[in-house]
Amino acid sequence: MIKKILLAVLLILTVGIAVAVYINYPKLSIISSYAAKKMCSCTFIAERSQASIQNHDLGITPLKFSSTKIDRAQKRVTSSVYGLNAKTAEYRGKLGCVLIQGEDDYNIKYPDDKDLTSNLSDINYPYGDNMEWINTTGIDHNQVKKTVNEAFDPDGGMTSKWTRAVVVLHKDSIIYEQYADGYDADTELLGWSMTKSIINTWVGMMVKDGVINIDDNNLFPEWSNDERKNISLNNLLQMSSGLDWSEVYSEISPATKMLYDSEDNAQVARAQGLEATVGNHWEYSSGTTNIISGYLRDQFSAHNDYLRFPYERIFSKLNMDNTTIECDESGTYIGSSYCYATPRDWARFGTLYLNDGVWNQERLLPEGWVDYTKSIVPDSNGKYGAHFWTNGGGAMYPEAPYDMFSCNGYEGQLVAIIPSKDLVIVRMGLNSGFDFNSLLSGISDAVE
Numbered sequence: 332m333i334k335k336i337l338l339a340v341l342l343i344l345t346v347g348i349a350v351a352v353y354i355n356y357p358k359l360s361i362i363s364s365y366a367a368k369k370m371c372s373c374t375f376i377a378e379r380s381q382a383s384i385q386n387h388d389l390g391i392t393p394l395k396f397s398s399t400k401i402d403r404a405q406k407r408v409t410s411s412v413y414g415l416n417a418k419t420a421e422y423r424g425k426l427g428c429v430l431i432q433g434e435d436d437y438n439i440k441y442p443d444d445k446d447l448t449s450n451l452s453d454i455n456y457p458y459g460d461n462m463e464w465i466n467t468t469g470i471d472h473n474q475v476k477k478t479v480n481e482a483f484d485p486d487g488g489m490t491s492k493w494t495r496a497v498v499v500l501h502k503d504s505i506i507y508e509q510y511a512d513g514y515d516a517d518t519e520l521l522g523w524s525m526t527k528s529i530i531n532t533w534v535g536m537m538v539k540d541g542v543i544n545i546d547d548n549n550l551f552p553e554w555s556n557d558e559r560k561n562i563s564l565n566n567l568l569q570m571s572s573g574l575d576w577s578e579v580y581s582e583i584s585p586a587t588k589m590l591y592d593s594e595d596n597a598q599v600a601r602a603q604g605l606e607a608t609v610g611n612h613w614e615y616s617s618g619t620t621n622i623i624s625g626y627l628r629d630q631f632s633a634h635n636d637y638l639r640f641p642y643e644r645i646f647s648k649l650n651m652d653n654t655t656i657e658c659d660e661s662g663t664y665i666g667s668s669y670c671y672a673t674p675r676d677w678a679r680f681g682t683l684y685l686n687d688g689v690w691n692q693e694r695l696l697p698e699g700w701v702d703y704t705k706s707i708v709p710d711s712n713g714k715y716g717a718h719f720w721t722n723g724g725g726a727m728y729p730e731a732p733y734d735m736f737s738c739n740g741y742e743g744q745l746v747a748i749i750p751s752k753d754l755v756i757v758r759m760g761l762n763s764g765f766d767f768n769s770l771l772s773g774i775s776d777a778v779e
Contacts, residue, residue, distance in 0.1 A: 375428065391621045479509050487510075526740070673759050722735040741763065
């Protein structure tokens with residue numbers, strides 16, 4: 332009798348485990364893909380240790396159940412969950428780490444290794460690399476230092492606030508910066524959705540070149556026979572395309588399928604149907620940004636010219652020499668999510684927008700582009716412009732200046748641009764619930 336009971340219990344447990352595996356097996360692919368991609372990028376771009384990456388970036392449930400193997404000779408990382416559903420990412424230089432879905436059907440490589448380093452060691456930051464500290468007037472430096480220090484966990488550790496770096500610029504000069512243990516001014520950190528704002532820059536530059544217009548519609552052949560033909564580039568920039576989307580990462584969704592289970596991110600997003608009237612409904616969507624990235628790719632007669640563009644026209648121009656934007660297996664930049672840069676380089680990027688699209692007396696963005704960028708989109712509750720976030724009426728950060736606009740990313744990445752105070756504030760970390768109000772208000776209040 333006892334044996335029968337034990338066999339019945341064992342059978343129930345076996346069935347239960349089988350059902351659990353069946354239900355959750357698709358999610359294992361997402362976990363493995365995320366872990367492989369993250370471990371690869373943080374190893375070969377940020378040059379961090381495997382232990383640091385596993386404990387910090389992959390240390391939460393369910394990511395902590397992943398295990399990774401790093402092949403440094405081939406610059407490949409393979410991750411799995413208890414040996415199941417293994418995924419591989421491979422480092423491709425300026426293209427970052429490419430997630431491979433099965434066999435590599437494209438073998439995309441950056442077209443050349445031309446040195447784009449600015450080598451401006453005698454010119455002061457941000458236009459060069461000389462870090463001469465300028466003691467600007469009208470600033471309570473003690474308050475700035477105190478506010479920034481309070482943004483970090485004690486003794487440079489990672490316990491609750493999880494801040495990795497803060498850089499503060501006033502009138503184009505760094506007035507204070509601080510880093511957690513294990514991170515410094517040379518560590519390239521993932522901006523997540525701050526990458527979307529780089530796509531804004533790319534579009535702006537091509538508008539200035541006269542190649543595209545934000546009112547262009549009928550963007551793709553497969554949209555020409557339905558209402559999607561009415562979606563304009565402006566609708567995409569303002570997240571008001573009306574395309575069906577679910578920006579959810581805790582389950583299988585269009586967002587996770589796009590980023591972690593697809594060779595072509597833009598194609599996954601472009602295949603979505605409409606859920607709302609074009610131009611009448613704001614909905615945050617990483618898919619939208621990758622659609623734009625794919626559209627930009629279509630404007631180049633040669634794929635290599637597309638691959639070169641962000642490095643030669645954006646990063647090199649802004650002296651962002653320690654910046655890497657990553658692509659998918661098909662060779663389209665993942666503009667929604669994957670740009671690594673040092674905190675100082677992220678601050679350089681913010682400076683372009685602080686100065687109305689002018690860099691070192693040269694206009695890089697069309698006149699009026701920054702105003703367009705920070706103009707609040709209807710139905711966004713005062714929070715969104717064109718691939719930048721806005722703070723109209725304190726919608727995002729009630730205690731921060733209302734003219735602030737920003738690049739925001741998952742886990743609390745931020746490049747805050749405050750024209751009224753001539754400030755750019757960068758915060759990089761691993762805590763989306765971080766108290767930005769205290770950081771932003773404490774620094775801005777310290778500036779006359």
